[in-house]
Amino acid sequence: EYDDVNIASLAQLTAEPGVTWIQVRGLTAQSVEGIGRQFAIHPLVLEDILHTNQRPKFSDYGDYLAVILKSLVVTAGTIDYNSEQVSLILGPNYVISFLESLPEDNDVLHNVYERVKSRRGKIARLGADYLLYALVDSLVDHYFLALEHLGEKIETLEEQIAARPRPELLGELHALKQDMLFMRKSVWPVRELVSALERGESALIQETTLIYLRDIYDHIVQVIETVEIYRDMLSGMLDIYLSSVSNRMSEVMKMLTIISTIFIPLTFIAGVYGMNFDYMPELRWQYGYPLILAVMLIMSLLMLRYFQKRKWL
Amino acid sequence: EYDDVNIASLAQLTAEPGVTWIQVRGLTAQSVEGIGRQFAIHPLVLEDILHTNQRPKFSDYGDYLAVILKSLVVTAGTIDYNSEQVSLILGPNYVISFLESLPEDNDVLHNVYERVKSRRGKIARLGADYLLYALVDSLVDHYFLALEHLGEKIETLEEQIAARPRPELLGELHALKQDMLFMRKSVWPVRELVSALERGESALIQETTLIYLRDIYDHIVQVIETVEIYRDMLSGMLDIYLSSVSNRMSEVMKMLTIISTIFIPLTFIAGVYGMNFDYMPELRWQYGYPLILAVMLIMSLLMLRYFQKRKWL
Amino acid sequence: EYDDVNIASLAQLTAEPGVTWIQVRGLTAQSVEGIGRQFAIHPLVLEDILHTNQRPKFSDYGDYLAVILKSLVVTAGTIDYNSEQVSLILGPNYVISFLESLPEDNDVLHNVYERVKSRRGKIARLGADYLLYALVDSLVDHYFLALEHLGEKIETLEEQIAARPRPELLGELHALKQDMLFMRKSVWPVRELVSALERGESALIQETTLIYLRDIYDHIVQVIETVEIYRDMLSGMLDIYLSSVSNRMSEVMKMLTIISTIFIPLTFIAGVYGMNFDYMPELRWQYGYPLILAVMLIMSLLMLRYFQKRKWL
Amino acid sequence: EYDDVNIASLAQLTAEPGVTWIQVRGLTAQSVEGIGRQFAIHPLVLEDILHTNQRPKFSDYGDYLAVILKSLVVTAGTIDYNSEQVSLILGPNYVISFLESLPEDNDVLHNVYERVKSRRGKIARLGADYLLYALVDSLVDHYFLALEHLGEKIETLEEQIAARPRPELLGELHALKQDMLFMRKSVWPVRELVSALERGESALIQETTLIYLRDIYDHIVQVIETVEIYRDMLSGMLDIYLSSVSNRMSEVMKMLTIISTIFIPLTFIAGVYGMNFDYMPELRWQYGYPLILAVMLIMSLLMLRYFQKRKWL
Amino acid sequence: EYDDVNIASLAQLTAEPGVTWIQVRGLTAQSVEGIGRQFAIHPLVLEDILHTNQRPKFSDYGDYLAVILKSLVVTAGTIDYNSEQVSLILGPNYVISFLESLPEDNDVLHNVYERVKSRRGKIARLGADYLLYALVDSLVDHYFLALEHLGEKIETLEEQIAARPRPELLGELHALKQDMLFMRKSVWPVRELVSALERGESALIQETTLIYLRDIYDHIVQVIETVEIYRDMLSGMLDIYLSSVSNRMSEVMKMLTIISTIFIPLTFIAGVYGMNFDYMPELRWQYGYPLILAVMLIMSLLMLRYFQKRKWL
Known part of the structure; x- marks a missing residue:
């Protein structure tokens, strides 16, 4: 819980007992590479952190795990897809998180931060891998919020189409369909990622944390299933729209x-x-x-x- | 077969010989957590029991198995999807069932309860895992009832469309299509669940019970296949509707x-x-x-x- | 080759050398359970035999195998789907077949019976598992007849649609599509069943019979592929119908x-x-x-x- | 390279050193069974050879391999699907090929025969399994010719539809779609077949031949992919046709x-x-x-x- | 970095320490076979190199690996699919690349060559397998360029369709759909190829290079996912086009x-x-x-x- 610190001193933090969470906000090649050197992180990982249009992925480098995710945020009625790439590095007793945006009051990581703070005792007890779980869990919970938001939009649209099918609604319908495509693109790889984490082949993930990862996995599957149902519903709505136009x-x-x-x-x-x-x-x-x-x-x-x-x- | 008992005394019940079935009706955080403490159940399981919009799932915690299911009830002509989450905990010689609703005269578990009572001798002989089977089997049988009900609705609709295609029927058709989507969403994970149970890796499931679980598995597959056929039939009916409209x-x-x-x-x-x-x-x-x-x-x-x-x- | 015999005496038959085929026609709870007791068959199998709307399935109970199949019969121009459930029990030196219908002159099992009689020498030589193969093979051959029949109907319909697209033809087309759906539903599980038999994990199936089972498997796959092609052809015919209507x-x-x-x-x-x-x-x-x-x-x-x-x- | 020889003397041929290729043209039950007896071939294989509407398949009988394929020939602008069943038996130092048709000047096997003759040295050196490869390879090459032919037809049709959409073209389009269905049906099992051969579990296939079989496998996959692309193109052309009709x-x-x-x-x-x-x-x-x-x-x-x-x- | 050298002397190059990259431009049967003899390459590989319409593939011959790829180049607004087959041979300390076209100033390999030159130090240090990675990576990066180009075309088309649906746009839409089909056909096998390389069963691929290959794999998956999303978008645009035509x-x-x-x-x-x-x-x-x-x-x-x-x- 420090800010704008000297990079060189970060490595010392991890020498202290307990779990250390290093947040890096606003990515610059310099800072990322500096941290990379301090923690001996592979150049390919640093490259992935800096190029923020990566596909969510997970790689196990033995000493540390690299997890790259997308946060989905709903701000004032619109969903901001791929809004941010969240890169996480899990070491033996530390987690480093990288975010492109500078800290703002109501951003994703802030929420996460609040939730994480409230579980602080548990984290100290359960270790850095539990902190990783808590971070990923919070991000996945935001997917549910985004889904809920889309669900409401679909319901509204359904009512409007039933009331009076106008060509504009078709445009909205297709916009929602594309939202679903992007949602799916963002969430599918997270499933593989969590599944890879959960298979528990890394020594960095403790036995006790596996149960929690399986819980995230179940959530992700639920998100994916809901996305598929929404896609089917949208197809059904297109049919209704078209047949009601032809009816008129x-x-x-x-x-x-x-x-x-x-x-x-x-x-x-x-x-x-x-x-x-x-x-x-x-x-x-x-x-x-x-x-x-x-x-x-x-x-x-x-x-x-x-x-x-x-x-x- | 007790009611409103002291939670602390429940654990003693399981010390008696024979199979104990503890029914918990009307979930409160307090009662669930109380039971959780008595039976040393993992907090994540308790959370899943309390948040009743879980995806059906099965987890093996060594000492006990946690099974979460949905009951589907047909009441007076409408299907009540996801009407209730039924959570089951299987221990060495007990089963605990959690239901949100308070007991009523004609609810799902009541039927189950009646059926289970009639097999009481068998349960005592075959153990707690057979009781678990009997409970899941009863729930799956209710899926067949729901399917039958949907099948009748589809048939009626088919006749109406053949007689005179009206736009209202299209709405009904899409409602049925969505019923199928939700039915499928509810039943698919049960298949995985039963398949996981049946793979028989838990010491809590006896060899003799496996044959019964395989029987449930066959039933679930039959439900899924019927759902798929109904979906195809509904698509065919949409084609007939559209082409008969265009014919007119x-x-x-x-x-x-x-x-x-x-x-x-x-x-x-x-x-x-x-x-x-x-x-x-x-x-x-x-x-x-x-x-x-x-x-x-x-x-x-x-x-x-x-x-x-x-x-x- | 006896008729209406005393159930108690059946078990003695199997004590004789050679292969015994016991045909049970017209299922009553009493006779099925009687035989079940004589041959020590699991209650779940007896239940499946009595409830004749089972999905085709295969279960290995160690001492005996239970195979449940559907016969498909073409009678006077209509296909009688799921017309009969044929349940087969394979023991070390006997096969028991259960059929709901009473024997008639030209029913499925009669044909099978004739064919089986003509291979009698081979059966005596190759054992009870070869008899099982012969029975299943005969049933699968009836699927080909049913398919051929459907193929002719499709061809006739295709010509009629090409000549003059009338709305009635659309109804026929959809009836055929549904026939295909049910055909597929009946045949798919047979594939799994034969594949499970053929994997040869049961001691009741001899090495020499495996080659014959693989032959059935190839036939089933050919049936399934033809069903898929017919489905595609029917979709194509729907397109032709619709576009020729719109053309007119x-x-x-x-x-x-x-x-x-x-x-x-x-x-x-x-x-x-x-x-x-x-x-x-x-x-x-x-x-x-x-x-x-x-x-x-x-x-x-x-x-x-x-x-x-x-x-x- | 003999003709109309005495069947009994065939077995002697295989006693000579080198690779023997026995061509059987014009299948009669008598000749096939005669050869079957000479080479101790399983009756099921002989049955498959005689019933020429088999699905392409491969079976390993230990002493010999049986391969059943379809040849596809383009004659004067039409493709002759399933034109011939080519059955091949691979023994330790011989290959027997069975073809229904009598030899003609420009039939498939003639081409194959010419190609095989030109590789005679290699075959003598590499063994009977290389001869089998050469035969299958030639047949697969004919699939490419058939595909090329279909590709040209598709292109012509595409131009005609773009120029002026007439209802007749729709019929041609659907004929091509069905050609694709049958093409796919013929080629898919060949993939499994070659893949089974290539897995190299038979002692009859030498290590050196495996590389050649993998080459065929790559070709088959290319054929299948092209078929899929053609199918997608035909669907696209149907869309264009329909929308240009509706445009007019x-x-x-x-x-x-x-x-x-x-x-x-x-x-x-x-x-x-x-x-x-x-x-x-x-x-x-x-x-x-x-x-x-x-x-x-x-x-x-x-x-x-x-x-x-x-x-x- | 030599040009038009004597083939016989090439083998000597590989005797020198360091990594040797032999570029062959303009394929003639003579030169390819000459090199094949020098490096003892299997005739099937040479055949694949000469027949430039191969499916991308990878084969492991123990002493060397053969990789066949397609380059995709965007030149002046049009994508040149399958523009060139790039065949790569990886030996213990050399890479041989084969290209059909003669060297030009702005061709694919030139770009690759420039990029490779800039990593020369790394290549010398990391070995021939890293050079192979660098070549494949450069080719895959060109796929991204091609995709980006297609993405822009799709966006332009979307705007045009929204503004005024004209029949010509439908033609463009289908052209783009076919571009996607070919793109997919080109990229899918590359995925298998890289995945086979990455599984790391060849002694020619060092442990350290595997991480880089996994990176390419992630990129390929991203390309494939984007292609699928574009395909879905194009389908959506077809729907919008058709319904806006019917609306007019x-x-x-x-x-x-x-x-x-x-x-x-x-x-x-x-x-x-x-x-x-x-x-x-x-x-x-x-x-x-x-x-x-x-x-x-x-x-x-x-x-x-x-x-x-x-x-x-």
């Missing part, structure tokens, strides 16, 4: 057809008696006009009957 | 086209002889009017012939 | 458009010269009428030209 | 809408001034007619403007 | 329906009063004409109201 179109077509089918023949009859032939006896009948109007009325009633029978009305 | 639309279009194609040219002819040119010799012919009516009649008959040949009628 | 619709639309596009403007022109304005000089021209007719003719010819250029005719 | 339809609809939307209101106006009311002051105006014509012109220009703005023209 | 069509239909539904009945009324019956009292009324105009106006306003209520306007 078929309604429009019916309207057109009913109007046309009734009036086109009537207009034809009117056209016939609008012809100027010299010899059209009907035109001379006294009741020709009301008669023809009656014929037209009957015709349209029959048509309406027909439409009703066909269930078009 | 194409009928509407044909109607419009037939009426328009017959009357638009006739109306044009009527329009021609309604023109007011001074020199239109046909208008002066004595049989001009009947002649033109005959022409119109022949034209429409030819049209109808053409439509018939094209199989539009 | 687009033809209908073209018809409507051509007629409307030609006659609506002409009708307008006729309407203009049907107006009753006092001062319309064209109406007074001597050649006004033939002129306007010529204009109309030229307009419609130009339209037709345009449609031809756009490949609508 | 939407063009037709636009045409209809533009013509109708312009002329229906104009016709209405003409209809109004064609009414025969006694008191219609406009009819008496001197410039009524040109005025109304001007109004109509302006209306249609405004309409055209509107369509242009909506990008319908 | 439904707009066109609405326009047609509104115009027709308003004017067809009005035209009918005008037609009625255009009839020439002798006795039509309305025609004689003084306010008949304005009255009928008012009726028409009211009718159309009611219609518009109705459309507005149905949300068609």
Whole structure:
């Protein structure tokens, strides 16, 4: 729990008894490489820490483990994917965390930090690997928050589509689908990672911590399953959207057809008696006009009957 | 078979010979933790018992096994998914079951309880692991009831869609699809769970019980396969719905086209002889009017012939 | 080859040298349990035999193997899925078969029985496990017949759809799709079953029989592959159906458009010269009428030209 | 390299040093069984050789290997799927090949025969298993030819669909899709087969030949991948076809809408001034007619403007 | 770093201490076979090197490893798939690379060459297997460039489709889909290849190099995942395209329906009063004409109201 310290003095910290957590905020090549030298970390790991678009991964270097993760944060209604790469180094009695962003009041690691502080006693007792667990656990819990947020958005969208399918909603639907793609991309490798950690082949992970890692594993699987269900739900919503659009179109077509089918023949009859032939006896009948109007009325009633029978009305 | 007993005295029960089943109804942090202390259960298990939205899972802690399941209950025509989390702890000669809801007359565990009572002799003979089997078996049997119920709903819907495809049915279809998604989500992990139990690596599961567990496994696989078939059937019904909607639309279009194609040219002819040119010799012919009516009649008959040949009628 | 014998005496049969095949037709709880007692069969197996909607499965109980299968029979043009559950028990020198239906002249087991009789010498020589193979082989051969039957139905449907796509055909197509789903559901577990048998871990299966079991396995895989191909073909036929429906619709639309596009403007022109304005000089021209007719003719010819250029005719 | 020899003398051939290749053309139960007896081949293998609709497979009988394959031949523009079953028996120093068809000048095995002849030295040096490799390799090379042929057909079809989507092309597309299904069905089991051969568990396959078998394996995988890509391409072409059909339809609809939307209101106006009311002051105006014509012109220009703005023209 | 040297003298180079990289540009059967003889390379490998449409693969021949890869180059806006086959032979202290093309200033290997030169010290220290890693790493980095390029094209296309869906865009979309198919085909086998290398079963790959190979493996997995996400995105864009086309069509239909539904009945009324019956009292009324105009106006306003209520306007 120090700040802006001299890098050279960090190695001494780990000589003290207890578990040391070194937080590095704001990555510079210089500071990362400095720490790398102090703790004898492989250059490839340092490179991965500095290039912050890595896939989540886990590597076991014997003396230390390197874990690279993504944090997912929900800020004011939007999800910030891959918002931050969190790199963790687990040594015998220390954990080093690397974050690109400078500390702010309400950022991910802050929450983590608070949670970790509250378990301080347990950490001192259970060792550095338990601290690693606590950090990863907190990050995974943030995935649940992000998922919940997406779940709410999906529900809102579902209601809107049911109420009135507008083309804009389709755009939103596809945006959500892509959110799911990225969510999945972020979470899947974490599953492998935790599974690799949990297989317990590293001497740095104690027996007692394995149960906790298995718990994270179960959480990750639950996240993945929920993502898959959301994806299926979104596909279902696309079907509903499309079929409700085509439903509206078929309604429009019916309207057109009913109007046309009734009036086109009537207009034809009117056209016939609008012809100027010299010899059209009907035109001379006294009741020709009301008669023809009656014929037209009957015709349209029959048509309406027909439409009703066909269930078009 | 006691009720509301003193937690401290529970541990003594297990000292008696025979198999003890402790039912805990209505979860409070206090009671769960009390029992946890009495039976030396890992805090993570207690946490899972208390947070009732866990994924079904199985963990082997050496001295005891923890099994977390979902019960699916059909009540008055609706399926209550994830209705209850049933947590089971299997010790050497006891089973502890945890349920959120207070006991009611017709709840799941009641049925289970009745069934278990009827096998009491067998349980005493075969041990606590057989009791665990009996409990899980009863829960899995409830899945079959839920599936049967869904199957009936699917059949009804299929008939309704065949009779008359209405947009409301599409909504029902998608609701059923989602029911299937949740059903699948609930049942899949049970498969892994039973498979893990059945692999028989725990000393708490006797050789003789393995055959029974394999039987549950077969049932679970049958549930899963049926869910998959229902999903395929629902997809097929969506296809039928969509194509029957588009079929009706194409009928509407044909109607419009037939009426328009017959009357638009006739109306044009009527329009021609309604023109007011001074020199239109046909208008002066004595049989001009009947002649033109005959022409119109022949034209429409030819049209109808053409439509018939094209199989539009 | 006895009939309606005393159950108690059955066990003695197996004391004789040679292979004994005991056929049980028409399942009653009493007879099944009686036989179960005689041959010391596990209650779970007896339960599976009595509940005839089991998933095909195989279990090894050391002294005997239990195999549960479905027979598929084609009778007079319809496939009778899951028509019968055939349960087989293989002991050291006997096979017991259980069938729900009473013997009839042309039922599945009859065919099997004939085939088995013709291989009698071989069975005596090769043992009870060869008899089991012969029974399963005969059942699997019936799957081929059922598949062939479905294949013919698919071909007929394909021709009908190509000739004229009617909505009824869509119903047939979906019925066939469901047939495939059930076929697949029936056959998949048989694959696992035969594969488990063939792995040859049971002492009851001799080395020499394994080659024959592998042959059945190859047949089952061929059935499964054919089912998958049929499913793909049915999907393709759905595409063809839908696109040919939409094709017909687009033809209908073209018809409507051509007629409307030609006659609506002409009708307008006729309407203009049907107006009753006092001062319309064209109406007074001597050649006004033939002129306007010529204009109309030229307009419609130009339209037709345009449609031809756009490949609508 | 003999012809129509006495079956009994065949076994003697294998006593000579070197590799013997026995070609059997035109399968009769008699000749196959005769050879089977001579070389002590299992009846199931002989059955598979005679029933020429087998799935490609490989079985190891210790003393000999049985390989069953399909040849795919392109003759004059059509692919002849499953054209021939080629059965191969590999013994310690001989290969027996069985083909249904009688020898013709340009059949598959002839090509193979030529290729094999050109590697004769190598075969004598490397043994019968190398001959088996050479035969399988030649057959697999024919798959590439068939694939190439299908690839050209797909390309041609793609161009035709891009140029003008006609319903006939859809039929061709589906024919190609089915070709792919059958191609896949033929090639997949060959992969397993070669993989089983290559795992090198048979004493009949020498270490040096394994490298060659791995080469075939790579080729088969390449064939399978290409088939998958072709399938994806055909799906893409179906999408293009469908959307270009719907595109043409939407063009037709636009045409209809533009013509109708312009002329229906104009016709209405003409209809109004064609009414025969006694008191219609406009009819008496001197410039009524040109005025109304001007109004109509302006209306249609405004309409055209509107369509242009909506990008319908 | 020599050029156009005598093949015979190459083998001597490898006798010198240090790591030797032999670049062969422009493949001729003669030069490849010459080198093959010098370094005792298996004829199958030489064949693979010469036939430049091989699937990426890796084979371990004990004394040397053969790696065959594809380079992907972006030149002036188009991706050149499978542009070059790069074949690499790794011996104890040398790497031989084979490329079809003659050296140009800005080709792939040139870039690689530059990068490799800059790590020359490391290569001398870490051995020939590190050189192999450096070469493969450079090629994989080019895949990222190609992917980035495709990603930009997808983004541009997405914007164009959102702005205005034109049929041409569909063609582009499918071209991109096929690019993805080929990309996937090129990259998947590289994954297997690197994974095989990394499993570290060859004595030619040192322990220290394994970490670097695992890094490449992670990169390849990232490439594959991105390809899959792009494929999903393209599918989503196809959905958006199709539904926006159908949306425009439904707009066109609405326009047609509104115009027709308003004017067809009005035209009918005008037609009625255009009839020439002798006795039509309305025609004689003084306010008949304005009255009928008012009726028409009211009718159309009611219609518009109705459309507005149905949300068609």
